[in-house]
Amino acid sequence: MNIPIPNRGYTIFFVNCDPNNLCVRNMKLQATFISSYDDYQKCPERTTPEYAFIGRSNVGKSSLINSVTGVKKLALTSSKPGKTQLINLFNIEDQWILADLPGYGFAKASQTSRIKWGRMVHDYLKNRSNLMNVFLLIDSRHEPMKSDLEQVTWLASNGIPFSLIFTKIDKLSNSQLGKNIAAWTTELSKDWEELPKMITTSSETGKGKEELLDYIAEINKQISK
């Protein structure tokens, strides 16, 4: 079923859903894998807006891409950290692009691969001209970690717009989630007057998916004005 949602800028396919009781959890976008690249300079030049997921290894970047698009196995996931090794681009609805990037903080990674990661990911983030916003994924089960805070500082100091996505919220209680987000707010407030957009998500339950898609649609709308 193909149901255009007004003012959203994306079309949604609902799977096994009563059209009178549309459930966001089951919605499916038209999403296809473009290709993988080990260098931003090899990525195809595009003018459509691009959004990147970055974060620690195993935080749930690839899973969230599958959850948000509703396309199972679109991005490859694994319970072991270090699964995504390249810049993976996905065409969404022929209107925007999602980039799944390799994670940092992988304990077993060699010094050489850490340097390679830094070069590949940071060069992409600094130079990809159609990149509109970076989503930094944070595991909601933890209080702010040094490596995540370093990425926040790096993004801000390079003038790259970013938002925070808290992942795996199905794995903790609401009170623990509230506590960890409060710790993030306190930490960020030390340096920033204005806090970035924050979205809480679960790829298991679909929580946060609609808010994330609406946020992206809003940016897409601003660009097309």
Ligand SMILES: Nc1nc2c(ncn2[C@@H]2O[C@H](COP(=O)(O)OP(=O)(O)OP(=O)(O)O)[C@@H](O)[C@H]2O)c(=O)[nH]1
């Ligand atoms: N319970 C739960 N598990 C999740 C969620 N998101 C991801 N996972 C699990 O976390 C593990 C890592 O997920 P990935 O999506 O591969 O993580 P990643 O950030 O892409 O990892 P790298 O590619 O190594 O950087 C997998 O076992 C997922 O099933 C979530 O929202 N809830």
Ligand SMILES: [Mg+2]
């Ligand atoms: Mg991955």
